[in-house]
Amino acid sequence: MKESIISVKGLSVSYERKRVLANIFLEIEAGRVVGVVGPNGAGKSTLFKAILGLIDINTGTIKVAGKPIEEVKKKMAYVPQKNDVDWNFPATVMDIVQMGRYPHVKVLSRLSKRDIEISEYALEEVGMIQFRDRQIGELSGGQQQRVFLGRALCQEADVFFLDEPFVGVDITTEEKIINILRKLASESKTLLVVHHDLSTVDDYFHDVILLNQRLIAYGPTESTFSSENIKLAYGGQLPVLHDTGKLDD
Numbered sequence: 492m493k494e495s496i497i498s499v500k501g502l503s504v505s506y507e508r509k510r511v512l513a514n515i516f517l518e519i520e521a522g523r524v525v526g527v528v529g530p531n532g533a534g535k536s537t538l539f540k541a542i543l544g545l546i547d548i549n550t551g552t553i554k555v556a557g558k559p560i561e562e563v564k565k566k567m568a569y570v571p572q573k574n575d576v577d578w579n580f581p582a583t584v585m586d587i588v589q590m591g592r593y594p595h596v597k598v599l600s601r602l603s604k605r606d607i608e609i610s611e612y613a614l615e616e617v618g619m620i621q622f623r624d625r626q627i628g629e630l631s632g633g634q635q636q637r638v639f640l641g642r643a644l645c646q647e648a649d650v651f652f653l654d655e656p657f658v659g660v661d662i663t664t665e666e667k668i669i670n671i672l673r674k675l676a677s678e679s680k681t682l683l684v685v686h687h688d689l690s691t692v693d694d695y696f697h698d699v700i701l702l703n704q705r706l707i708a709y710g711p712t713e714s715t716f717s718s719e720n721i722k723l724a725y726g727g728q729l730p731v732l733h734d735t736g737k738l739d740d
Contacts, residue, residue: 494557496521496650496681497542504537511537511680513705515551517526519698521649522679524672526686526696526712529724533703535685536572539652543569552572555650565594568643570653578628585623586640588613589647613644618667632659641667644675651675651682658687692716 497519504512512534518526527535540546542553544560555563568591591613592606602610614620617637627635636656651672657665668691672682676697683700686692692699692712699716701707701724708720 494521495519496556497683498552498554498557498671499542500552502541502553503549504534504541504546506537511704512541515702515706517706517709518699519681519683521681522676522697523697524676524682524684526684526692526699527702528686528716529697529707530726531703533724535702536654538700538702539654539683539685540567540648543652544566545569565646566649568646568648568651570636570639570651570656571627572641573632573659575654576627576635576639578635580627582627583623584619584625584627584630584641586609587627587638588619588641588645591642594646599726609647610645613641616644616671617641633661633664636660636668637664640671644671649680651680653682653684655685655687656740669715689721707730 493648495518497517499515499517500707502512502515503510515538527538530536537546541548542555542560543556544553544564554595555567560567589602589606589610592602596602611620611623614623617640619634619637622630622634622638627638630638636659640653640656643653653672656668660668672684675682684696686695693716696712698710699712700709701715701720703724703726707724708717709717
């Protein structure tokens with residue numbers, strides 16, 4: 492097994508004494524697109540926020556590229572859920588994407604010519620350059636997701652965390668996003684994606700994490716995304732799969 496880019500050992504997280512994650516162990520290799528799957532309330536977003544250092548944890552250790560989170564935050568990019576964004580904020584598409592450069596810019600310094608070039612390249616990559624001066628609230632759901640993915644690209648991160656990036660997007664945008672993720676993985680970037688459409692898990696992800704407050708299973712999608720593990724993860728919230736044949740109605 493290759494050296495892990497993300498190492499999580501014994502992670503537990505609670506909110507107001509309610510346990511959200513319990514004793515999670517993960518070793519994630521670089522260059523993989525990893526789906527994070529589980530029912531509502533399973534702790535998927537909490538796992539992301541813990542690895543990103545955005546919340547306090549109860550127990551456990553987390554290292555990225557062998558270092559504590561505080562030392563590698565510049566190398567981690569986060570695309571939040573749409574509900575976590577203020578779409579009325581008076582910012583343009585280019586303003587949002589250029590925020591990806593801020594971790595690389597000294598306080599009170601202006602963006603350099605290179606920073607601007609990287610921002611424009613990121614917008615080109617996500618097919619949003621023609622909307623550069625549009626206010627973010629005027630965009631469609633799919634366009635908004637592409638803008639925030641552009642911000643992550645602009646950061647030139649090594650590890651990307653995308654929380655439900657396909658919610659509210661059309662199939663064309665979804666295919667464009669997954670192709671971008673695959674390209675990044677081919678460049679040895681690591682991508683963790685919270686995902687709800689179980690019918691596409693086999694096609695989209697190299698590996699899958701099945702989570703329901705505890706780690707149900709983790710490994711290559713082909714062997715890990717099984718009927719048994721899906722049932723263990725979802726329990727009473729068992730979903731209906733229409734396309735994979737892994738579960739009956």
